[in-house]
Structures are given as structure tokens and as C-alpha cells.
Amino acid sequence: MSRWPLPEPMQLALSEARKGESAGEVPIGAVVIKDGQVIAAAHNQPRGLHDPTAHAELLAIRAAARVLGSERLTGCELWVTLEPCPMCAGAISHARIGKLYYAASDPKGGAVEHGARVFEHDQCLHRPEIYSGMGEAEAAELLREFFAARRA
Numbered sequence: 421m422s423r424w425p426l427p428e429p430m431q432l433a434l435s436e437a438r439k440g441e442s443a444g445e446v447p448i449g450a451v452v453i454k455d456g457q458v459i460a461a462a463h464n465q466p467r468g469l470h471d472p473t474a475h476a477e478l479l480a481i482r483a484a485a486r487v488l489g490s491e492r493l494t495g496c497e498l499w500v501t502l503e504p505c506p507m508c509a510g511a512i513s514h515a516r517i518g519k520l521y522y523a524a525s526d527p528k529g530g531a532v533e534h535g536a537r538v539f540e541h542d543q544c545l546h547r548p549e550i551y552s553g554m555g556e557a558e559a560a561e562l563l564r565e566f567f568a569a570r571r572a
Contacts, residue, residue: 461483
């Protein structure tokens with residue numbers, strides 16, 4: 421779907437999203453990178469874990485923090501297939517993630533360029549560099565197909 425090959429971290433995030441879809445979860449995937457290496461990857465699991473906070477971003481952040489042995493993910497990048505919600509954006513800030521890459525925008529529930537715009541508030545203590553749009557077509561198509569099948 422993309423005109424150019426997607427960066428490997430976004431390909432991995434999309435792969436995680438597909439795993440979530442296979443498990444009946446909303447297809448969103450996330451990957452944490454540190455010094456060019458994948459240190460954590462996850463997909464949405466609120467249904468499977470019976471946990472409304474089990475978003476892909478939070479699961480990946482928690483796993484990365486365990487790997488690094490620190491609650492601060494300084495110097496890490498988070499690659500995710502959908503614009504983070506307010507909860508996830510707050511966690512990204514608290515974790516001190518350096519760069520956030522997300523594929524598809526989420527006008528309804530996103531909190532980076534839409535809605536709460538968490539990183540624009542004076543109370544936000546850390547703001548990552550933000551890059552959007554890489555893999556947007558692929559991520560949006562996954563979500564469209566998932567919800568179309570649910571409505572059918």
C-alpha cells in the first residue's frame with residue numbers, strides 16, 4: 421500500500437496489530453526501540469487480559485521498562501499503528517520516551533493531534549518528538565476491515 425518500504429519498526433508494529441486482530445482485539449500494535457534494537461513489542465489485549473488499560477502502547481512501555489530496569493525510557497522510540505489515546509499519551513510522557521512514531525491518526529479517540537492534545541498542555545512535563553503518517557494506509561485499512569467485520 422505504501423509508495424516506499426516502511427521502516428522496520430513500523431512493519432513490526434503492524435505485525436503486532438495483526439496478532440491482536442487474530443486474537444479478536446482491536447488491531448493496534450506497538451514497538452519500543454532503544455539504540456536501534458527492539459526491546460519490547462505488544463498488541464492490544466484489553467479483552468484477553470480483562471484489563472481496560474491493556475493498550476498496545478502501555479503493554480510495550482511496561483515490557484520495555486522491565487527490560488531496562490527503569491521507569492524512564494529515555495532515548496527510546498515508540499512506534500505505534502494508531503495515534504495514542506489520552507491514557508497512552510500520558511504514559512508516554514511519564515516514561516520520558518524520546519520519539520513517538522504513529523501510523524494512522526485517530527480523530528475520534530486520539531490525544532496527540534486530536535482531542536486532548538496531551539503534549540501541548542503546560543502541565544505536560546515531557547514532550548516526545550512526534551512523527552506521524554508512516555504506514556497510515558496499512559494501519560487504517562486493518563482497522564476499517566476489523567470494524568466492518570464486527571458490524572457485519
